[in-house]
Amino acid sequence: MVRRDDRARKKKKKARDSSLRLRRKKTCYCCENQVLLIDYKDEKLLGRFVSDRGKIVPRRISGACARHQRGVAAAVKRSRSLGILPYVAEQVQ
Ligand SMILES: [Zn+2]
Numbered sequence: 001m002v003r004r005d006d007r008a009r010k011k012k013k014k015a016r017d018s019s020l021r022l023r024r025k026k027t028c029y030c031c032e033n034q035v036l037l038i039d040y041k042d043e044k045l046l047g048r049f050v051s052d053r054g055k056i057v058p059r060r061i062s063g064a065c066a067r068h069q070r071g072v073a074a075a076v077k078r079s080r081s082l083g084i085l086p087y088v089a090e091q092v093q
Pocket of ligand 1: 028031032065066
C-alpha cells in the first residue's frame with residue numbers, strides 16, 4: 001500500500017512540474033525583421049511558416065502576429081497555386 005501511494009504522488013508531482021515549465025515568449029518573425037509585405041515568391045520566408053508536410057503552421061506554434069499570419073497564409077496559398085510551394089510535401093519514409 002505504501003508503495004502504491006508513493007507512485008501516485010510521484011505521478012502527480014511530475015504533471016505539475018510540466019505545467020509549470022517556463023515558456024519562452026514567442027515573437028513574430030516578420031515584425032522583428034520588419035517585413036512589410038510578404039512576398040509569395042519568397043520561398044525562403046514562406047518556408048518558415050510551412051511544416052515539412054506542406055501545411056501552414058498555426059499561429060500558436062509559429063508565433064506570428066495576427067496581421068502577419070494572415071499575410072503568410074494568403075501568400076502560401078498564392079504560391080501553392082503557382083507551383084512554388086507544394087500543396088502536400090512528399091512523404092518521408
Ligand atoms: Zn508580425
